[in-house]
Amino acid sequence: MAEIRKRSRIQIWQDVIFAIFLREIKSKFNDKVGISWAIINPLVFVFVLSFMRSQLSGPITHTMPTFIFMVYGMLLIQLFLSTFSSASNCIKRNKALFAFRQVQPISALIANGLFELLVKAIVILVILLLIYLMGDEVKIYNPLLVLFYIVQVWFISMSLGLLFAIGKAYIDEIAKLESLLLRPMFFISGVFFSLQDIPEEFWPYLAWNPFLHAIELSRDAAYPNFNAIGVSDGFLLLNTLAFTFIALACYRVCWKQVISR
8 A cells, every 4th residue: 555645835845846946947948059048148248248348448347357347247137137037927927837736926936036046057157167267267255245145136036026927917017117127227237337437426326226236246245356335235135135025025915816817
């Protein structure tokens, strides 16, 4: 007689997240160039923009190698854009799975977010390998602090994505607002420039953006001589906690209505 194994809620939740995670990998990488393109695409952007920036400031930008300067900006903003886009569509994309009682929207959100984080981790490893092969020294003065900033960007991206996913369940037109908000983020988040390049009177128009703080602070954590100014650890952490709390509170209130619409 077969033994019936009882699982706790946590175990069921873990199994559901892992199953959706595997489903996400298969759906995204179901062709021959899927995995390669997920890695090559951000690498091409980094190299092209690094070349453009080097034409303006030379091989060194604010005490950092220009390529490394661009790497921090590109990878963090791409982590935000890809995670936000994936999270904002996770409810609609996985709605058929919610017919199963064990599957909840938060499971799909976490699985999609972990997938995007894994892809960016692979990209970082490939970039570090390329830097090593080019004979350059990889310098990260405070790797734990850099990792902390990356995690905060991921949490903000997940939270904003969840809020938009809930909103789109009620109002389809929010998808248009989403694309409108995402377009300028690449240009106002300090990817191509540092806050040090901007006159101080314009800082208040840019400093509201937590991703600008994350990018500048991560550069400073890797190269202390970078001397980031106009940004704050406290502001970034406050935004992370606030967005996470608001997103989870909204999800807790209306997740059942969302999947029934």
